[in-house]
Amino acid sequence: MEEFTSVFLMLLLVASALAVLYVRNLFVATMLLGAVSFIMALIFVTLDAVDVAFTEAAVGAGISTVLYLGTLALVGPHEKGSIKKPVLPLLLSLAVGGVLIYATFEMPIVGSPDTPVQQSRLTERFLVQSLDEIAVPNIVTSVLASYRGFDTFGETTVIFTAGIAVLLILSQVRIRRKEDLADGEVEDEQDSLEAQLAPQIKDTSAPSASPHDLIPHVVAKLLIPFVLLFGFYVQFHGDFGPGGGFQAGVIFAAGFILYSLVFGLEFTQKLLPLRVVEYGLAAGVLLYGGVGVVSMLLGGNFLDYNLLSADPVAGQHLGILLVELGVGITVTAAMVAIFYGFAGRSEVKKKNEVEAK
């Protein structure tokens, strides 16, 4: 039964991946990538890797689709045809793929007792002694946040860098009436854009409730508090079940993105201004690094949680709580910043194109 499920899911995965390659319209390819991500997470579930499936669900199926659509709104859904045939890249990818497939013949069977994972001393240390040293039921969280905490710090910094890079490259042209800008030229463009958009924005004090779109409004207002509450649950329940900072950050961002999809970007920027997002990006990484520096000041190594409290196990709990909180804040801020970057720019480009015609 297990083999049947795995083989069937992998056939579906290959079929949808091939379909992504062969369709010409990029929009259809985005939809099929969403289907690929769903099936990928199902495969992770059958392999009993719950945390990975959780992250794949949150990032791959939801947020990635939204961001791809934001990109397609900027560039249009058609590929530019290329004149020359890519023979050399095809040969190169076939060669690399062939070498990788040949290498998998040397790998041991999944679950057999003589794999390096089963025989390593680290495995026994993690599985047996983490319950004494850290006393957190979810061993994935204890490895991620405590035994390999320095590596997770690096991942958080990578997400922080990605958020900053998107904000710099797509430094958005903000359509706000009272904010003053650093650049004089951009201000003129701002005013003319405002003048262009002003007749279309009927009133900015409250969302207009046209009867045709009442249902998404009501449903979104019902759901968003529960989504944010579920984000908190995933954040703090990461010690006991699947969850943790990364997944919780994405779920928080999904709540804000849902609000923005239904009510508009302007209202979301009143609710969560760009400045707060920028501070949040930095605050998460500072919190994480701060925990490390505090433990150095208390006399131990960087990110040594045993010193944070009188009892080492309580210190570990406190350390894991704080660093997961830091990760969650940074991931939320980065996802929201990337969404602001893409969505905020698409309308400007459309107006510029309409002007140029």
Add this chain to the structure above:
Amino acid sequence: MMELLLDISTWILMMTGCAFLLITGVGLLRFPDIYTRIHAGGMADTLATFLIFGGLALQSGFTLVTVKLVFIVAFIFITSPTATYALAQATFIAGLKPVVDGFGDDGPDENSNTAKVKD
């Protein structure tokens, strides 16, 4: 005795749910038009979810797991019809009209297309 009753109820609920799922899948392929496919793909899925999760809840008793199952069912009850409503509205505003001709005997009315199809 209680175990047997629970097992039989679970079997009935889940088999009915599976039947609805398969009907949904076949309907998605065989219906002729986007609007009829929305009926197939949006509505029966929710009912099948309700039935299958009811079967799972019977298996797990009065624990936290049942509360989570009820939560998921409520969530899907609210969001799946909303998504299909938004889809149908977007399709209608884009200008796609439902296919109403060419399905066989429409009876003696003023629709001239059926004169060719009937017989």
Add this chain to the structure above:
Amino acid sequence: MSFFTVTAIAILVSVALALTRAILGPTSYDRILAVNAIGTKTVLLIAVVGFMNGRPDFLDLAIVYALMNFIGTLAVLKYFKFGSLRGGLSRFHGEEK
């Protein structure tokens, strides 16, 4: 065979049928519908496989999937209706081409 196994097979067959519609569907709205249906069935399959393996922790994953399915479908529809993700759903009503 236990009922979990039969249900899992039925859900897998249904996912394959929906994927066929996603690849075939002449208009884009067919594809949006099919991917939404695949998402709903994935939620079901995660719950059933979780119960089969005796780990009901997978239900958190199912909740996240239901949420992401909903958000993804709304985003796609918004892109399709307006060509951008900026305005609210009701903001541009009456200003389509």
